[in-house]
Amino acid sequence: MTTRSLQRILRSLFVIAALLVFTASWISPVDAGKFFKPPATYEPGSWYVGATPDNLYPNAPVILFVQGLNSTAQTWWDNNDMYELAYQNGYQTAFVQLYDAGGTARSMWDNGRLLANTIREMYATFRKPFVIVAHSKGGIDTDAALIHYGAYPYVKKVITLGSPHDGAELADLAYSSWAGWLADILGAKSDGTYVLQTGYMQYFRQLTDTHPNAGKTPIVTLAGTKWGSFGSSYYWGGLYLSQFGTNDGVVTVNRAYHPNAPMIAVGGWNHDTIRKGSSTFNIIRQHIPLLTASAQTVTVASVAPPSSLTSSTLTSLASSSSLASPSLPSQLSSLSSSPVSYLSSETINRLSSSFSTSGTQVISTRLSAQTLRPQAVLNGSVYVRGGDAQKKVIETFAVEPSVQSLSLSWLNQGGVKSFTLRDPQGKVQYVQVSCEIDQEWFQGASVTQAAVSHPKPGMWTLEIEQSYASPYLLLAQFASPLNDKFQAKQGIRKWFVTLPDAAKSSIHGAPIWHMAALKYTLEQHTVKKIDRFDLSGIADGTLLELPVPQGLKEDSSKALINYTVDIQGYDEGGFPYNRTLIWSSMP
Incomplete structure (x- = not known):
């Protein structure tokens, strides 16, 4: 054996020994x-x-x-x-x-x-x-x-x-029609958050x-x-x-x-x-x-x-590096949808x-x-708004007399330079404002918060100057007895929303106004369509019926629907109110 051969063998043994040491310490x-x-x-x-x-x-x-x-x-x-x-x-x-x-x-x-x-x-x-x-x-x-x-x-x-x-209601919020702008830029929409929507988790639990x-x-x-x-x-x-x-x-x-x-x-x-x-x-x-x-x-x-796994769809899903939204196996599709x-x-x-x-x-x-197990029942205490990148934003919302406190959360990138809240008379309300950085669903977002005790009834205005042009999300939350009068329950291939008893339209000469935005996704999280329904003039005590969107009737089993229902109405005293209901479901 030559000296050179011996050196090669020794070098090889040294490398093997080093790898063994590294593996063991690992x-x-x-x-x-x-x-x-x-x-x-x-x-x-x-x-x-x-x-x-x-x-x-x-x-x-x-x-x-x-x-x-x-x-x-x-x-x-x-x-x-x-x-x-x-x-x-x-x-x-x-x-x-x-x-x-x-x-x-x-x-x-x-x-x-x-x-x-x-x-x-x-x-x-x-x-x-x-x-x-x-x-x-x-x-x-x-x-x-x-x-x-x-x-x-x-x-x-x-x-x-x-x-x-x-499932997690905050995942539903991240995929709602109002939060999309901010969630997109923050990277809050991922396979991990997508599957935590309450509708998808219902499907996962069935499987x-x-x-x-x-x-x-x-x-x-x-x-x-x-x-x-x-x-x-x-x-x-x-x-x-x-x-x-x-x-x-x-x-x-x-x-x-x-x-x-x-x-x-x-x-x-x-x-x-x-x-x-x-x-x-x-x-x-x-x-x-x-x-x-x-x-x-x-x-x-x-x-x-x-x-x-007997479902070819699920096997394909499990072996894929990216998430699709598979159809329910036939033995599960017939399960009762009653709460x-x-x-x-x-x-x-x-x-x-x-x-x-x-x-x-x-x-x-x-x-x-x-x-x-939780029922598919919602309580309506929040009004949600959001938008694309802007530096100055003005949002308005109604506060009914029964509201005991008003809480505001403004989510964006970079925080805000000014936060001005005006009551129905246009007077600036001086409120304590705090700012935190979210570490969960909207990771990295600046969250600016304020609260008002016993706010005056009427239309309020929030004027925001952001640090720079950024998408935003506003959550206006009301502590009010009216909240318990909103409900959403799942039926077969449709949802029913119960609304509060409202004042007669002759008080203001205008009907109650409702708008439902139904955003649904098929494979690869692609938003295929947003169906918007103008549901004005719903009679008192009538259930608001939200059917499966038109585009899904032929192949609805592959969809995850995110519902965003904006409600503008009048309470029994004729005062305006605003609410937003958000949830997700698979048909």
Whole structure:
């Protein structure tokens, strides 16, 4: 053997050794017994092993943490003591980066497939099952991984924290006709937000809850009830969601219920604090099962791969890198569209009325999950407006006498230079104004907020000078008894909107005015059409009927419809009011 050949062999051995060292440091614990933070990388599919505690529970599963929309694995240890508390209590931990870590939120189909493959890969290292603790959309990604992509044998339990298992009304808002300009420029429209619309999640639940793998892994859920005070980062979202019920600033309690799982705790957390160890780890710890000797090994012969899905449409969807809007399988299309019962908002409000910031209410696990599913019912407390890029904007809206308080949220890019609010007499109202940066659905948007107590009835004017020409979204929210008189319920291939009793048109010589904007999307999120219906002159007590849009009658099963219904009318005293109802549905 020549010297040159020996040098080549030595160089090759050096490279192999370096690669082995790199691989080991990538997935294996270092300095066992010492707490450390995993390396900061954002590559989708990468995963990390947490520090191994000196007081390791040998018969405890590995806690695998799964983050939510637009988030990364770092959310479990940056400004969060969840990982550290798990370590201190003797648990081995693991973390994974999903596609959102790469900068673009992806659907539960993409993230679920990636998570399932990663779980199998991680099991080869740990040789013991996992308990998944998932925050927000991570709970839905986990559902897809375990049920549709067959990873359930590797997971002994799932604990979700503020997960919108039945969809998110803020996703409906992002895809509404008024929010589109701002959502587009902020990049708020992604596969991840698209699939969280309540209409799409209804479809996902139908596919998932009837799947043969559904229910094979126990699930428990937690939900929060706090969204802060005026000017806080979750205030505007919580205020908007308050028309749908108690919420954590991003997800309502009703939507956080999983159809196959009990809600084990409803507590005084917002959407951020619910994932903090100091808030919820003690509850999580009580629901981590210990493993028997036989339970520490996984039998994988029964794992159903993604190809076992019988719907060719869903298989195509799952294997696609981009999201389409598939048709319902024939066995699901005949499901009843009548509303199901749920834990009423009065009950939730009663449960949460005594919560302090750290308070927790444990809900009985005997409550049937099916009795906790939300109805398709809306409350009308908001008037919504939006527009394309402008520097100076003037918006007007009506306030009826029964309004106890008026709250305004202005979302845009770059903030505002001036915020002028005029009452019906044209007098400038000097109000406290706050500004925050949204970190959730309209990530990066500047949110300017103001509030007026007991506003005068009549037409109000808001004059805004933005820092520069930017799309905008205005939410005017009214605390008024009139709100409870608006309802929307789903029928078969149509929706019915109930309106308040109105004054007779002869009082003002003008009819009540209604405008419904129905925006529907087909494949690849493309807006095919916006149908606008002039529904003026609806008689008192008559239901406003919204049929499936004309263009969808031949192939309506492939569409997701986003409804935006603007209502201008008069109350029983003849005073004008404005409201906007927003929701989504699949026909």
